[in-house]
Amino acid sequence: MEDVIRFLASLAPTSLTPVAVLLLVLGGGAVAWPLVLAKGDRG
Numbered sequence: 286m287e288d289v290i291r292f293l294a295s296l297a298p299t300s301l302t303p304v305a306v307l308l309l310v311l312g313g314g315a316v317a318w319p320l321v322l323a324k325g326d327r328g
Contacts, residue, residue, distance in 0.1 A: 293304050
């Protein structure tokens with residue numbers, strides 16, 4: 286995971302915004318995915 290962040294940072298060293306957005310998306314997905322699966326199992 287850190288390697289991916291370093292790679293993205295090396296692509297855009299002047300801006301950490303893409304990395305921050307990526308982390309937000311991954312974090313949101315990691316939180317939402319189990320909830321979606323649980324909803325599907327209950328339904």
